[in-house]
Amino acid sequence: MKNKGRLIVFSAPSGCGKGTMLAEILKDESFRCSVSATTRKPREGEVDGVNYHFISNEEFEKRAANGEFLEHAGYCDHYYGTLRSEVDPYLEKGINVILEIEVQGAMNIRKARPDALLVFIAPPSVQELSRRLHKRGTETEEVIAKRVAAAHEELTYAPKYDYIIVNDALEDAVSDFFAVIRAEQLKTEFQSEFIDEVLKNA
Ligand code: 5GP
Numbered sequence: 001m002k003n004k005g006r007l008i009v010f011s012a013p014s015g016c017g018k019g020t021m022l023a024e025i026l027k028d029e030s031f032r033c034s035v036s037a038t039t040r041k042p043r044e045g046e047v048d049g050v051n052y053h054f055i056s057n058e059e060f061e062k063r064a065a066n067g068e069f070l071e072h073a074g075y076c077d078h079y080y081g082t083l084r085s086e087v088d089p090y091l092e093k094g095i096n097v098i099l100e101i102e103v104q105g106a107m108n109i110r111k112a113r114p115d116a117l118l119v120f121i122a123p124p125s126v127q128e129l130s131r132r133l134h135k136r137g138t139e140t141e142e143v144i145a146k147r148v149a150a151a152h153e154e155l156t157y158a159p160k161y162d163y164i165i166v167n168d169a170l171e172d173a174v175s176d177f178f179a180v181i182r183a184e185q186l187k188t189e190f191q192s193e194f195i196d197e198v199l200k201n202a
């Protein structure tokens with residue numbers, strides 16, 4: 001247990017600055033982000049195998065039937081899923097694996113992996129989230145409206161997470177994330193081997 005990586009679920013409605021936060025967090029090499037599979041089309045600048053594995057509906061359904069997903073869910077008319085191959089080999093190596101997934105997936109992970117740490121990233125307000133989505137300019141008005149409605153729904157799940165971080169100022173949110181990780185590492189359950197060692201050498 002001590003040398004294994006921690007599975008971390010990182011959920012945030014789109015427009016919460018999750019991508020920017022993750023870019024900062026991933027500068028620390030003990031963290032990696034699992035690359036999900038999705039059936040949605042790549043946005044401008046997104047690279048297959050880096051941002052997502054972009055696959056067809058047919059392939060997604062085939063892989064799901066093969067049991068290749070740790071979890072998968074439908075979101076805004078598309079499938080999204082976490083491939084087991086993106087997670088377990090890295091946890092074994094002691095790397096903390098972050099799953100950037102929506103709330104249904106998070107709840108499924110909670111059941112499948114009760115030791116996972118669930119962190120919810122919230123916007124300061126829904127109005128601010130809508131403003132950020134317009135500013136990003138990567139989606140049509142209709143898609144933005146769908147995503148703002150989805151954000152409403154997702155925020156109702158926030159109390160089911162272990163921690164809620166409000167992303168108002170990026171630097172503060174990132175530092176809150178590392179504070180959470182540090183506090184978790186100091187939890188009694190992850191320190192038992194250390195105490196045994198100290199007692200043995202006393
Ligand atoms: P986007 O289309 O903006 O990249 O992602 C839409 C939503 O799907 C986000 O909330 C994102 O976290 C979620 N998502 C991305 N990958 C996965 C996945 O593998 N599983 C689940 N359940 N959700 C995912």
